[in-house]
Amino acid sequence: MKSIYLTGFMGAGKTTAGEALGKTMDLPVFDTDQEIERQQRQTITAIFADKGEHAFREMESNMLQDLPREDCIITTGGGIVIKGENRQWLAAHGYWVYLHCNPEEIAIRLEHDQSRPLLSGERKKDLYRLFSERLPLYLQAAIVVDTTGRTMDEVVKEIRKRI
Ligand code: S3P
Secondary structure (H helix, E strand, C coil): CEEEEEECCCCCCHHHHHHHHHHHHCCCEEEHHHHHHHHHCCCHHHHHHHHCHHHHHHHHHHHHHHCCCECCEEECCCCHHHCHHHHHHHHHHEEEEEEECCHHHHHHHCCCCCCCHHHCHHHHHHHHHHHHHHHHHHCCCCEEEECCCCCHHHHHHHHHHHC
């Protein structure tokens, strides 16, 4: 089976959904951010601070292409869809799922979050702009699942039904 790629905005629940999906389908789960942190021996925040976003985006594309293309669940960083090259990869190599969540709900979930450099401190106000810039890119996914107001159980069931 082709791998399942979960994409979506920060705070959309990709990691939680990926873990639940991996458990119910008995498949290994890889997360591009966690794999980059392991490879670089640095947190995402430190990579952004030391090497910059551009360098992080290169690492992210390379990681996407290095992870197994079959029989696993891959959860991705929210910005994976920015690069056309990544979108082509997702469309060509797996089941590309977009987990949608409305930005108001995301803002509540991330209100106290400190781990995302693109939304840290003053940049919190960029959330709605970033969201609307990225939405058309996320919507290129083959499978769009709305998570707003739904339980993780319902979300996982829907993903399984649509694959
Ligand atoms: C980012 C999302 C983060 C992480 C990095 C950049 C983004 O991942 O890759 O902070 O550009 O949306 P999550 O979506 O898992 O928070």
